[in-house]
Amino acid sequence: MGRAPCCAKVGLHRGQWTIYEDTLLTNYIQLHGEGNWRSLPNKAGLLRCGKSCRLRWMNYLRPDIKRGNIAPDEEDIILKMHALLGNRWSLIAGRLPGRTDNEIKNYWNTHLSKKLREIGIDPITHKKVNDHDKVKDKSSSQKGKTMKRKKNKKETTSLAEIHKAHDVPKPIRVNSFSMAQNDGFSPAKENGSYTFVDNFFIGVHEPDLTTSTNQGSLEKIYDEYLQLLQLTDDGKKMHA
């Protein structure tokens, strides 16, 4: 028996949300709270898929959404977290209050991955690439819109497989982390303005701890994730 679609798609609105739809959704959630996304559109009088409502709320309408450019310290967190976790955008977003996974994903794809490539860092492995690879990559990035659109599934799968090579444990779904600070953090090696740990690129900016986020310093955040990875790794060994 096949899986039922998340919603009947016939007769539903798609594409850009109107101000009226936004108002309906916001009003409904303010009255009844989040959740029950499947039944929400009917109750709120929206001709939208429940998933679409959830996405609109999470990525745009939520009152705690932070708008505007990504700050350098936020960028550092993204780089460090991506180096540790790969494309676990929701986990990374959990460390950036007011930022959404979609926003971070977009920022990574449009700015950071490009930036890394320009300074000779592979955005997937976070390791230095040689000049030959850089040239190759540059030429491929200049391909036209059509070529970009024709990117097929197979290619993306192989990228996903590369990510798996990080051997990053699949995280449990959580909204945020709260862990004890680990004091066993080894200082990063400096290479110009780039920061490497054992030849593994973890950031462009020198972390400015005087402008750290209200979640704590970057070092602390980084420590937490290292500890998390350590714990998960220990757990695997215990079960093996």
Add this chain to the structure above:
DNA sequence: AACAGGCTCAACCGCCTGTAC
């Protein structure tokens, strides 16, 4: 000014996971 190509980001799609029954 007009056009083409590039860039950005909101939204969609399909799969995965957790949970209730």
Add this chain to the structure above:
DNA sequence: AGTACAGGCGGTTGAGCCTGT
């Protein structure tokens, strides 16, 4: 234990804007 459903996630798309020629 098996099944179905709801929610969540990451990858991808495409409309609209920007920029260079």
